[in-house]
Amino acid sequence: MKASRVLQIVPLKFRPTDDGALLFADDAGGYFKADQDFLERYVDDSLTQSDHRFLDVNGHAFDGVGDLAYSGFEYRFASRLYSPAELDYVILVPTLRCNLSCGYCQVSRVNETTPGFDWNGETLQAVLRFLGGLSTKRIKIEFQGGEPLLRLDVIRHVQAFCRSKFDHCEFVICTNLQEVSPEAWAVLEEPHVFTSTSLDADRATHQAQRTKNAQKTSSFFDNFDAAVNRLGPNKISALPTINPTNPPPATAVIDTFVGYGIRSIYLRPVNHQGFARKRFDARSSASSWNRYHSSFIDALIDFNWDADAPLEEYYFTHCLRRVLRSGHNHHADLRNPNIIGYSYVVIDHDGKFYPTDEARMVSRVGQFDLSMGDVFSGIDRDKIDMLNSEALNNFHPDCVHCPYQAFCGVDLVDDLSRYGRIDLPKHLTDFCQRHTYIFDKIFSLIYSEDPKVGKSLAIWSGAPRFDSSFAKVHR
Amino acid sequence: MIDLRLKVDPLPIVEPLVVRLLDQPVDNRTEHDAIILDIDGDRREYEYHGFSFTVYARPHESLDGDVLLVLPGQASAHRLIRANSNHNTFLVTEQCDQLCVMCSQPPKKYHFDLFDQLAIAASLAPRDAVIGISGGEPLLHKERLFQMLFAVSASRPDLRFHILTNAQHFEPQDAERLVALGSDRILWGVPLYSANPKTHDRIVGKEGAFASLERGLATLMRAGASVELRTVVLQQNWEDLIGVAEFIATRLGFISVWAIMQLERIGYGRMNWASSFKDTSADFEQAARAIDIVTARGLKAWLYNFPLCSVPQDYRGYAPSTISDWKRKYLDFCDGCGARETCGGFFQWYDHKEGFNGLGPI
Ligand code: SF4
């Protein structure tokens, strides 16, 4: 029977799923599964009354422009668009010098004794002038390097300045925790100071990838133990860098983090830069990463089933919430449009501004100059704004056909750094391959009937239980 | 129980009078202030523009900063603002265009316009107070209401309002003044009982109410207004709760909070208790799923007026203490309960014989 009520249906995109069905989604992130017959009715414009009823209730239809269903759809669509807030987050690189020499970090460091890669007095003064000119009342400062603890003096200056200027300050110190002086401990222990470090899965992996010898490995783990004890697991985060061609077993990573009482694990693939990157073909590295990540998520689901204190993989949780919610735009790695250079900036060791840390790397290996002025003469966004004008997936010829578009984002700096261009067909990019995988994975879990999966999804989505209505199938 | 009316010696007035009672002179003195002269037992004598004004109250009860409305010829005054309470509500009209099965304030035919007096009373409220506005349906007198809101917002930018409305009377052109009032100044409490128009209309006793409500909510959304969506759980809509949750997820992503509320046994709520009260201590499943759905969607759900022990453990965090101090009571078995501090207890007019079956100290 054909429908009698004149409903308007919003555009739907679809993608086949493993179980032979089709996943449909709209521009505001509403989704459901249906079969080939429904697709044909949709294409032929011969939807039935029951199709209409379903599409109406599930938020894919409206009677007229401006009615509540239409406005609700608009609201969900609009809140998925990121618009940069005022600048309140500054990443500082006071030195490129480092007391470690990790395999994949050749471009972002120099040896501990190399002169000429530090802020001098003038740079510090210019940075403070810049911070002094910000209009925000709350500031987040992240110290990166190199090893920023080699410039504790700078950290303290910046802290003192910020505390006198802003109502609320948060400091993150990204350190390798290799050598921590008593003065440095005192800083890390202060309120509103957070420590971020790298912990590559387990002792063996950490040593192979970072510390190289047993003695340095021990000093890291001693300091890490001390940090967890002195600061507490809520003031410290540890990122495991994973080499997808030779990854540690998921259970080894899980055991390590559980042992330290850290419940959120943010897996990062090794980020090769420059020549090292060229050796890894983008396609194969994404697929080995995706395979590993998927098995890691499965291991977490197993772990959480009978764990007292559950775990999450930070980025997976973020993407899951982006599927379920509008307005979940706080993570800089996944935004649409991905406007950079506004709500946060990086200030390098030579005082140059960059829109992101990745842009700093790209510039450092000489691929492109993505700097945007310096602290001496001010921010100059001309180049970056050209990039920003393309940093939107809504009109991208590949993304417009993708049901994951509303959840996904863009990362043009990543495209530039890998391929030297931003106009590759999306499915050839590492970004698209990783995100296609992650949303495929999310939907396979959402539609899973395994109670173990349901338990983890509940935890990761923030609800007491994961409701079966999130797995709608229209027949 | 706290008195919302106080006995007074009638004043020789022809117009309603708003008076603020003060124990001592304050910096921001107004022409509406009465200063205490003498306390004798439950009798308090105030000086008001050279006249004596007598109020009766329990000896230890503070009236300092309270605002009273005295009507000509009446021997009792309305205590419009209790300075030390967060639960001050102005009942601006008793008229209503709906007739809800659970109405706690059944509508009356006639309306006495006291908006001018209420505007004065609001201007005398303590700093940063939140003033409730309810009815009846306040927006039946939309122009007068907006006048009052604009007047008070201009003189007292620190005040906030919580306005209960059935949202039947917003027009698209109201969006402009809603924006002008500011979205953080007013929280609109708007009831929605079912995503099924027929069920909603039946519960509120008005045909077409759901359709008007949809239009009103669309206007509030466009104006960027703050909305607390309110759903009283009833036998009549228990099976529709998940539908409401999904309606919120698809259409009402802008709301600040969804309040899932237990029934108040007063007014029509008392009359229809047997056919309407849903014992959620025996069966909580639909409410649980509704909370699961909107929470995963990143929206806030709260359970209002649920005694904590009626709620399964995983959902107790959603049940803040919400029953106003002057309406609240506890039962015998609450004495030994470890949750009493955080539990909102029961309405004074709750009758346990007809109430929840599965309660007990936790
Ligand atoms: S980048 Fe790929 S996964 Fe993301 S929206 Fe575009 S086509 Fe889809």
Ligand code: SF4
């Ligand atoms: S026993 Fe009384 S105080 Fe305790 S949770 Fe139940 S109603 Fe609340």
